[in-house]
Amino acid sequence: MQVFDASAIVYAWDNYPLVQFPGMWRWMADKLVDHTITMPHVALSEVGHVAPECARWLEDNSLNTLPISDAILQDAVRIKNLLGIIGDQYGGGVDENDLMIIATARAAQARLISNEAVQPGRPKLMANYKIPAVCALPEVRVNCITFVEFVKQSQVVFG
Numbered sequence: 001m002q003v004f005d006a007s008a009i010v011y012a013w014d015n016y017p018l019v020q021f022p023g024m025w026r027w028m029a030d031k032l033v034d035h036t037i038t039m040p041h042v043a044l045s046e047v048g049h050v051a052p053e054c055a056r057w058l059e060d061n062s063l064n065t066l067p068i069s070d071a072i073l074q075d076a077v078r079i080k081n082l083l084g085i086i087g088d089q090y091g092g093g094v095d096e097n098d099l100m101i102i103a104t105a106r107a108a109q110a111r112l113i114s115n116e117a118v119q120p121g122r123p124k125l126m127a128n129y130k131i132p133a134v135c136a137l138p139e140v141r142v143n144c145i146t147f148v149e150f151v152k153q154s155q156v157v158f159g
Contacts, residue, residue, distance in 0.1 A: 002031070003066070003105040004039045005098075005114035005131060006046035008147040013054040023158035024151070029061040040104040041065040042097045066104050075103035082139055083126040091127030098131055102142055105135075111143040113150050 018025050031037040039047075039058070044065050048055035076099040083094070090096070098116075105112040116131040123129060129137075135144035145153070 001035065001108055001110040002037050002150065003101070003108055003110045003112050004037060004043060005101050005112060005116065006039075006043045006050065007115040007131075008113040008150075009039070009043075009047055009054060009058070010051050011115040012147050013051050013057075018057070021158065025057075027154075027156055027158065032058065032061045032063050035064045038064045038066055038108075038110075040101050041067060042100050046097060066108065068100050068104065069107070072100060072103045072107050075106055076100045079103060079134065079140060082137070083129060083134065085127050089127075091123075091125055093123070093127055093129040094131060094134055098134075102131065102134055102140065105142045105144075106140065111145065113147055114144055115146050 012028075016024055028037065044055060044058065044063065047058065076096075079099050079102060080096075085091070088096075094102070101114075102112065112131070112135060114131045114135075118132045119130055122133050132144050134140055135142040
């Protein structure tokens, strides 16, 4: 299973238009129907704010959204504490929704597809870690790749 972050699906929507890449979007639709691709509900909500037509497409193609359970919320709080974030004082890195998305991927034991920027030199302040850096922490351990890496690893040829 792949858990998509809003950034990855919006990246795909913006850079691979449906009318020009119908084969890729048919493949994505098949992955939605068989629940190989899923999203936390909070990520779909973010997509709806940024790209409403993409959110409609996801819903029309049977996107299975993952609810945020108490266990996921507790894990998100654990990660927040690990990063040293106090209250609502988020730094330049992850926000509350990002933490829930990461915790959802952990709970599902799934790979996270995110197009958040990789930080080659990690910031000194952990509150400034973006999704890929948080996922790479030994206390988190979520496999996180970009949309393009996801497509490449599938080895599917669209033609």
